[in-house]
Amino acid sequence: MELILRAAGELLDTELSDPVDLGGSSRSTVLRCGTADGGSVIVKAFSGEPDSLRCFTAEAAGLSLGIAGPELLGVDPGFPLLVMSDLGNAPTLADVLLGSDPAVAENGLLAWARGLGRLAAESVHRRADLMRLWTRYDKGMPPWEDEPWIARNSAALLALLDDAGITAPPGLAEELARIGTAEGEGEGYPAFTPGDTCPDNNLLTPEGLRLIDFEVACYQSVFLTAAYCRMPFSSCWCVFTLPAGTAAQIERAYRAEVAGVYPALAEDAVWQAGMRRAVAVWTVDATVRLLPRTVEDGPLHRTRRPAPTRRQVLRHRWETASGLEDLPALAETMRSLLREVAGGWDVAPLPGYPAFGNREASEPPRAPADVTTTG
Structure with a gap:
């Protein structure tokens, strides 16, 4: 020190x-x-x-x-x-989601989605600048966007299924290869991301949303970021369920920003196809990362509470991906994992975020106040 x-x-x-x-x-x-x-x-x-x-x-x-x-x-x-x-000691998005005020949590989610969307839109023409800056601070490692992590995860999933004695359905390898291609992951719509946009890396300051932790900063498909709205929080520890309509609301907020620079994303067919592939990418990622660690279940975060367990998150991810009808082999694989692996887990379903705990499931999301958002 x-x-x-x-x-x-x-x-x-x-x-x-x-x-x-x-x-x-x-x-x-x-x-x-x-x-x-x-x-x-x-x-x-x-x-x-x-x-x-x-x-x-x-x-x-x-x-x-x-x-x-x-x-x-x-x-x-x-x-x-x-x-x-120093941005001070402002609460993070994780703090308000794990808190007790649903209005504050909903406004925080919208600030987060709009902020990421605006950042993506503003960054579209800065990719060459990031590469120039990478060269300036280069320590001999390739940029994150050159890392073949999607293809590597796809190969690892096939090996995991084999180890678990689960027969891969016909066509799974081909579907995994497709979601790992530029076309499959939406490379036609790249934008800048800090890389780790999980709730605890987003400060809700009086001046608006401020992002921290740029350790995996890169350009990637906007769909891979937008999937954090739908799943929610694709690769994070702070994963619970959202009230009906809230995930769709924050997804619309993000989409409205990026559609301004990529007009094709206003077309439902384009958007929904890209989102389904992104959900598939992140579900494979979660499976590869977490399944080997579920022999003994435990919380996803070492110290923060509440935190879901690895088994709770995996089962939730598999349930979501089992409905990906345009990826039938992957959907069948998820159903197999639910039956043959999660079927033996004695674990409660993934609960809702604590902040929304006092909202009835049938209650529609309240209209949020406008939130000023800055980088």
Whole structure:
């Protein structure tokens, strides 16, 4: 920590003190530090592991675009670390979803969806800029968008089914190959994303939504981001069910923003096909990540409560994907997993988000107040 403080202080040409650990990860250390003028900054230092170095490059390049996130005050590629403005202790979207006020939670969801949509729309013509910035901060790792994670997950799913003694239905390999192609994942509609748009990486400040954590910043299909509205939160720990109509409402909010720059997305046939493939992509991802860890079930988050268990989330994902009629082999695979794997799990159904717990299921979503949204 002393080395981090010294390096960050030299970068800003000021003395930093009183570091508070904000809880980084195995890849990074995140500190709130006091400055000589009585203010504070956020310092994020990365380890020397390959994935950590790639996360450093992504965060430095993504924040340097200047279209979202905290202000980037300095970058030291040699350490490596970066210093950002301090956005304070505003609640996250996870905080309000796990809270008790349904109106605050609904407004937070809409702010999140609109904010991501506006960011996508504003970023469409900045892809070359991100690549230029990636080169500036390059630590020898390829950009995230060059990572063949969808194809790798597809191969891993086939191996998992074999290990579980489940026969893959005819056509599954071909469907998995299709959702992993540029056409299948909607590569014709790329946009910038911080990469990890989960609820705890979205601050609801008095000035509007602010995004944090750009470790996986890249350009990807807008459908892969929009699926977070529908599923909800495709790759996150803060996964519960939403009231009827709320998921559709936030999906419409995101879609309205991106359809302004990609007019074809206003066509239902285009939108729905892309969304179904994105749900398939994320369901395969969840299965590959979580199924090997369900031998002993447990909460998805190490410390936050409430948190769903791995089995609860997987069963919910499989139930959702079992209705993907234009991917019949994948849908049949999900039904097989529900019968032959989840059928033996003694686990409660995935509950609703606590914030909506006092809303009757038949009650329509209330009209939310307008929420100012900024990067």
